[in-house]
Amino acid sequence: MSTQNPPDTRERLIRSTQELLWERGYVGTSPKAILERAGVGQGSMYHHFSGKSALALAAIRRTAEDLRRSAEECLGGPGTAYDRIAAYLRRERQVLRGCPIGRMTQDRDVVHSPELRQPLDELFGWLRGRIAEVLAEGRRRGELSAALDPAAGAAAVAAVVQGGYVLARAADDAAPFDAAVQGVLTLLAAQRTPAARTTG
Amino acid sequence: MSTQNPPDTRERLIRSTQELLWERGYVGTSPKAILERAGVGQGSMYHHFSGKSALALAAIRRTAEDLRRSAEECLGGPGTAYDRIAAYLRRERQVLRGCPIGRMTQDRDVVHSPELRQPLDELFGWLRGRIAEVLAEGRRRGELSAALDPAAGAAAVAAVVQGGYVLARAADDAAPFDAAVQGVLTLLAAQRTPAARTTG
DNA sequence: GTCTATATTCCGATAGAC
DNA sequence: GTCTATCGGAATATAGAC
Numbered sequence: 503m504s505t506q507n508p509p510d511t512r513e514r515l516i517r518s519t520q521e522l523l524w525e526r527g528y529v530g531t532s533p534k535a536i537l538e539r540a541g542v543g544q545g546s547m548y549h550h551f552s553g554k555s556a557l558a559l560a561a562i563r564r565t566a567e568d569l570r571r572s573a574e575e576c577l578g579g580p581g582t583a584y585d586r587i588a589a590y591l592r593r594e595r596q597v598l599r600g601c602p603i604g605r606m607t608q609d610r611d612v613v614h615s616p617e618l619r620q621p622l623d624e625l626f627g628w629l630r631g632r633i634a635e636v637l638a639e640g641r642r643r644g645e646l647s648a649a650l651d652p653a654a655g656a657a658a659v660a661a662v663v664q665g666g667y668v669l670a671r672a673a674d675d676a677a678p679f680d681a682a683v684q685g686v687l688t689l690l691a692a693q694r695t696p697a698a699r700t701t702g
Numbered sequence: 703m704s705t706q707n708p709p710d711t712r713e714r715l716i717r718s719t720q721e722l723l724w725e726r727g728y729v730g731t732s733p734k735a736i737l738e739r740a741g742v743g744q745g746s747m748y749h750h751f752s753g754k755s756a757l758a759l760a761a762i763r764r765t766a767e768d769l770r771r772s773a774e775e776c777l778g779g780p781g782t783a784y785d786r787i788a789a790y791l792r793r794e795r796q797v798l799r800g801c802p803i804g805r806m807t808q809d810r811d812v813v814h815s816p817e818l819r820q821p822l823d824e825l826f827g828w829l830r831g832r833i834a835e836v837l838a839e840g841r842r843r844g845e846l847s848a849a850l851d852p853a854a855g856a857a858a859v860a861a862v863v864q865g866g867y868v869l870a871r872a873a874d875d876a877a878p879f880d881a882a883v884q885g886v887l888t889l890l891a892a893q894r895t896p897a898a899r900t901t902g
Numbered sequence: 903g904t905c906t907a908t909a910t911t912c913c914g915a916t917a918g919a920c
Numbered sequence: 921g922t923c924t925a926t927c928g929g930a931a932t933a934t935a936g937a938c
Contacts, residue, residue, distance in 0.1 A: 532912075533913080534912080
C-alpha cells in the first residue's frame, strides 16, 4: 500500500509501465522507455523494484484489479441476467488498443513466468466464474432456458470479447468487435424464456 | 514461386521464421535466432531478403495461406451448416500455442505496418465472410432460424476461437477454449429449425 | 550464394556519487 | 532516494572474402 498523495515516483513508475505494457507488451517494453515516460532516472527504478519483471508484476496486478472492478460494475448492476451480460459486452472500450491483460497472454516471457501469469489466470478465472453466476441466476429466476450451460456460456462470452479485440486489430477497425458482440447477444437473447422478453 | 525440391535455403528461412513468429512474436524474434534454427549464415538471409520485416512478411503470408486452406477443409466439407461450423470449431488445434496469425495482432510493429497487417486483415476478413456464407446457406436451406444474422454470427464464431486461445493461455490449460467452443455451439444449436435437428 | 568479421545501437543491470 | 556513468551482451545490419 503506497501513500495516496500526489503520484510519487513509485506510483509514476507503475503507471508508465501499465501504459507501455498495453501499447508494446512485455518484450517490447524497455526499462529505458519506462523511465523516460515516468520522468525519473534509472536509479529510482532499481531502488523501488528489483528489476523489469518485478515492476511489470506490480503493473499487471494493478491493471487486472482495475479491469475486475470495471467488469463488476456491469455484471453486478441492475436488470435481468441478459441485461447485465449485455451491459458488460457493450460497455465503452478502446477496441483498437485491445485488452491490456489479454495481450499479455501473447507474451512468451509472461506466460512462462508463473508469477507474471498468475494475475492473468486469476482475472479471467474470476470473469468466467462471475459471468457464469449471472447466467445461473438468470436460469434460476426463469429468465433463461434450462438448456444453457452457465460455465460454457460464460467462457463463450468472455472469449467473444477477447477474440473481438483480435479481429478488430487485424482489420484496424472496431466493426468486427461490435459484430461479434451483436452476434453472441442475439444468440443469447434466443435463450430467454417468453416471460423474460419484456426488455432488450 | 520457389523450386519445390528439397527445402532450399530460402525455404528453410521462411519456415524457421514461421515457427519463431508463432512462438515469440515479431518483436521477440531476432534474425540471429532465425539463422540458427535454419542452420544458415547471416549472409544467406540478407541475400534472399532485404531484412527482418521482408522475411517476416513472407512467413506471415505463408502461415495465413496454410490456415485458410485448413479452415476451408472444415467449412467447405459435407453436412449441414451447423455441422460445418462445428467441424471448424472442433478441429484439432494446439490450443496452448495460440493462433499464429491472431498473435500477430498483439505485435505493435506488425499492426503499424500496412504491409505486415494486410495478410492478417485478409485472413480474418475471408474467415468471417466464409463462415457467414455457411450460415446464410443454412438459413436459405431452412436449417437455421431466419432471426440469425450471418455476418454477426460469423464474427462471434471467429471471435470465440481467437478469444478461446487467450483464455486458455492465461489459464495454461486448454479447458477454457473447449468450454467457449461448447458454449457457442450450444447457442448455435438452438438456432436450428426442428427439421434440421436430426444431426449434432 | 554463403560465409565470417565488424559496426552501431539498444538492452537490462550495476556502481557509486550526491 | 535519485542521479549519472558504465558494463557485458544481444539486436539488426553492412562489408567483404570465398
